[in-house]
Amino acid sequence: MVEPICFKCGKRMSAKTNGVVAEEMMTISDNEGNKSEQPYKLWSADLWECKECGQQVLVGFAQQPIVESFEKNKYEEVRNKIKTQIFQFK
Numbered sequence: 001m002v003e004p005i006c007f008k009c010g011k012r013m014s015a016k017t018n019g020v021v022a023e024e025m026m027t028i029s030d031n032e033g034n035k036s037e038q039p040y041k042l043w044s045a046d047l048w049e050c051k052e053c054g055q056q057v058l059v060g061f062a063q064q065p066i067v068e069s070f071e072k073n074k075y076e077e078v079r080n081k082i083k084t085q086i087f088q089f090k
Helices: 072-081
Strands: 014-029 035-049 056-059 086-089
Touching (some): 014 056
């Protein structure tokens, strides 16, 4: 794999942490049009960082999510077992 290139300073980024957890969020609207963010899927990914400026990026996502929100009990069980930082994205 070619290393990600930092858009800010043009340097090659390096792997900081492999196997971080990223939580994909989804926007849900109720009948009145109010919107809220809800957990959707948990993914495994790799965190890369620019050693020059500190910019970070998540890359190398798994082909399948660890768990999806329709698996309510399993989703909460897996999420509660994760002791590292969880990165959220939309």
